[in-house]
Every structure is written in C-alpha cells, then in structure tokens.
Amino acid sequence: MEIKCKRIIDGKTFNTETATQITGWNDDDHGVDQGEYLFQSRFGAFFRYSYFHSYDESHRNTITPCSPDEARQWLEQHASYEPELIERLFGEMPEAGSGEIKFTLRLPESLRDLLAARAKANEQSLNAWMVKCLESCAIDQPKRSNS
Numbered sequence: 001m002e003i004k005c006k007r008i009i010d011g012k013t014f015n016t017e018t019a020t021q022i023t024g025w026n027d028d029d030h031g032v033d034q035g036e037y038l039f040q041s042r043f044g045a046f047f048r049y050s051y052f053h054s055y056d057e058s059h060r061n062t063i064t065p066c067s068p069d070e071a072r073q074w075l076e077q078h079a080s081y082e083p084e085l086i087e088r089l090f091g092e093m094p095e096a097g098s099g100e101i102k103f104t105l106r107l108p109e110s111l112r113d114l115l116a117a118r119a120k121a122n123e124q125s126l127n128a129w130m131v132k133c134l135e136s137c138a139i140d141q142p143k144r145s146n147s
Helices: 068-078 083-090 109-121 126-140
Strands: 006-009 012-015 020-029 032-040 046-054 059-066
Touching: 006 059, 012 059, 020 068, 020 083, 032 068, 046 068, 059 068, 068 083, 109 126
Parallel strands: none
Antiparallel strands: 006 012, 020 032, 032 046, 046 059
8 A cells, every 4th residue: 555645743744755664554344444554754753644534535644753662552552463573673672571771871972873883784773782782791701700
C-alpha cells in the first residue's frame, strides 16, 4: 500500500513519502477500511499515520508525532512478534525479571562518533553495542591483586 500524507505539526514537516515506513496494520472489513502505520523521518523522529475510510465516503487521514518511548510502546502493542525490529530501533531489551538502570556518561564527541560508527558497522544501536562492550570488558578482564 502506497501511503502519501504530509502534515506540518508544531513547525515540523511529517511526510510519509520521505520517511521510512517501519510497520503497520490495516483492516478492510464491515464497510470500513482503516489502518495505522509507524514511520521514522530521515532525521529520526517517529510518527504514526492513521487512516479511516468508510464506504459512505467519509475519510480521515491523520499524522501523530510520537516520542521514542511512545513508538516503542506502539511497536510492542502492534508488532511484538517482531522483536528483532524493536531491538534494531531501540537496542536490546532486558530479560524479564532482570534489573536495569539508566546511567549518564560524559565523553568527548569524537569518541561518541567513533563508537557510533562501530555500532553501525555491527548493525546495532549505540546503546546495545556499548552494553555488549562493557559486558565483554567486565567478563574478560582478569582480576587484579591488591599486592
């Protein structure tokens, strides 16, 4: 299905023709054709495109911007059967029952760019790649003696 919809919301353009369609659903039943799709703009912003067309000629097309958390939640609700897609966009999710914390790390921009390039080369998010590197360091390093 080719989707063509463009809206300007809060001074920003959201355009299905220039964004990447991530996934979505549609239903053509009981005299109504409706669906919803998740897109990501060229600059990383997420938005949902929704449509409702009834056979009595009423039509509605909407674009709704979403935060990354809202996009992840939408994917979990509508595409939980595609965990690789969700983790490709948002990094590896923690195993159920395991604890996770947020950690702020300040580093030079040049190092961040280098790390981002390595993560991209490994087809991982920067966060997922850095977690794997830190896990590897923590596991592979021999214990130091205090002598």
